[in-house]
Amino acid sequence: MIKRVCIGLSLISFLALPAGSQERKEGVHQPPEHTAPFPNLAIGKNRREAAQSFELAPQLERGVPAREMLEQSRRLDRALGQIAPQQPGRIDAYVLTVALDSDPVFAREAREAGEVLSRRYGGKGRTLTLAGPDGVRDDLPRGSIRSLILGLAHIAEVMDPDEDVLVIYTTSHGAKIGLVNHYGDSEYGIFSPKRMKSVFEELGIKRRLLIISACYSGVFIPELSSPDTAILTAAAAQRTSFGCEAENDWTFYGDALINRALRKPQPLADAAKEATRQIASWEASRGLTASLPQISVGADAGDWLDQLEARMPQVATAPVGRPSIGQ
Numbered sequence: 001m002i003k004r005v006c007i008g009l010s011l012i013s014f015l016a017l018p019a020g021s022q023e024r025k026e027g028v029h030q031p032p033e034h035t036a037p038f039p040n041l042a043i044g045k046n047r048r049e050a051a052q053s054f055e056l057a058p059q060l061e062r063g064v065p066a067r068e069m070l071e072q073s074r075r076l077d078r079a080l081g082q083i084a085p086q087q088p089g090r091i092d093a094y095v096l097t098v099a100l101d102s103d104p105v106f107a108r109e110a111r112e113a114g115e116v117l118s119r120r121y122g123g124k125g126r127t128l129t130l131a132g133p134d135g136v137r138d139d140l141p142r143g144s145i146r147s148l149i150l151g152l153a154h155i156a157e158v159m160d161p162d163e164d165v166l167v168i169y170t171t172s173h174g175a176k177i178g179l180v181n182h183y184g185d186s187e188y189g190i191f192s193p194k195r196m197k198s199v200f201e202e203l204g205i206k207r208r209l210l211i212i213s214a215c216y217s218g219v220f221i222p223e224l225s226s227p228d229t230a231i232l233t234a235a236a237a238q239r240t241s242f243g244c245e246a247e248n249d250w251t252f253y254g255d256a257l258i259n260r261a262l263r264k265p266q267p268l269a270d271a272a273k274e275a276t277r278q279i280a281s282w283e284a285s286r287g288l289t290a291s292l293p294q295i296s297v298g299a300d301a302g303d304w305l306d307q308l309e310a311r312m313p314q315v316a317t318a319p320v321g322r323p324s325i326g327q
Helices: 046-056 066-081 104-121 145-158 193-203 218-224 251-256 269-284 302-307
Strands: 060-062 091-101 128-132 165-171 178-183 188-191 208-213 231-232 292-298
Touching: 046 145, 066 128, 066 145, 091 302, 104 128, 104 165, 104 251, 104 302, 128 145, 128 193, 145 165, 145 188, 145 193, 165 302, 178 218, 178 302, 193 218, 208 218, 218 292, 231 269, 231 302, 251 269, 269 292, 292 302
Parallel strands: 091 128, 091 165, 165 208, 208 231
Antiparallel strands: 060 188, 178 188, 231 292
């Protein structure tokens, strides 16, 4: 069965997100399941005040062991310390991939997306992946709203914002109010388009390639579009995306775009078209409502994008993992 995650703004308390099948038990690094209801994170007396509260990206942690908090802090510090500074006179790509949910499909996807995007855009030594345990590995700092923002803040310090480019890939469940951050029963959050925009503006990160894989991810385009921004999303603002079962290696969007199209030496726009056609075929074969992936490229983004993609490897790599449609 294809699971969908929809979080309505009008809900007083959120429904629990699906834990997904736990049939894959390859190793000891199993992520926590979702068993408790997602709490109401909004503060306000009415719908308007609740919406304003969500726009500020509320976060909640509860019951996290002290040693686990310390370990995650150390992992993030180590990872940030390994990011290389920019090279003057050259457009460097800083790649950040993040899984914001403990369902292991997202961790698997974020890990491999970091490899694919780093290879494509020359991000070796300048790539940060934030992902929790995936059933086999648990060696990275965990993805969360906090770790994502801290990662962006550090990258902003070592990059040249007038020259370099941020390439970001987020994968998680989504809502019409933003990305869902949900780790087991201990961490909850909503990362809204307005909050993401405010972080970029505060940090001065102008040149951005944003790839957002989640239901309703098209809601990010109106807020984040700019002349120097390219945005790709897994779905239109009012549509769900598919393939997020916990046991999968890929979501539909991650499989079609990252695992297949972006491994090939073709322009970003062509890769996006290829992925959209592939996803439409998969959805039609299963009788699913079309997710309608979106792409928006700013008027000035083509200049730096062409320079980055002129350096991409000219030999394609093979897809890895189980295809998302094979479930």
